[in-house]
Amino acid sequence: AQSVSQHNHHVILSEAASLELGCNYSYGGTVNLFWYVQYPGQHLQLLLKYFSGDPLVKGIKGFEAEFIKSKFSFNLRKPSVQWSDTAEYFCAVTDDNYGQNFVFGPGTRLSVLP
């Protein structure tokens, strides 16, 4: 079964620091990869997605992620975080065989200190 791990449970940064959140998945076939963000008290919103093409994907709000197939990874990055980026971030994976079932990682809570 597909599984997703996220390296950090809670990350604390100061404003303007660079961010990298790790995500690894277990499936070796063709995958679709997503990062979702959940701001406090809100629903999940799509940040970015990868399904083919350029492995460096740019999303909203200055986020980007890089798909490295050999490492089964899809890490999320942002060069300079803002206080408003404080949220929980979820990596999710589907594969072409079971695309109806997103497998979510456990989430990484990001706290940005002003």
Place this chain on the structure above:
Amino acid sequence: DAGITQSPRYKITETGRQVTLMCHQTWSHSYMFWYRQDLGHGLRLIYYSAAADITDKGEVPDGYVVSRSKTENFPLTLESATRSQTSVYFCASSESVNRGYGYTFGSGTRLTVV
């Protein structure tokens, strides 16, 4: 973002009672999903539906029942609520499970079983 709405936003119920969480989407998306979000577990799929009258179990279906008589509605029923079902429940929809389509999430229902 009124495309997918969940009701109620908050619900407190007693152990053993039946409770139904509503989900309504206005896009005519074929696929709909119910997830529960718990600390340390991320999001776990309860049930999903590929179309009206087609539903299937996800990772944690026990104690839940779903129906989908109309494309736009996907209610989730807890037949006899237990304290372990205290959680935040998210409904999601998707136009397709083909590559590149993400989910759109509702705002969630926070359910407390006392």
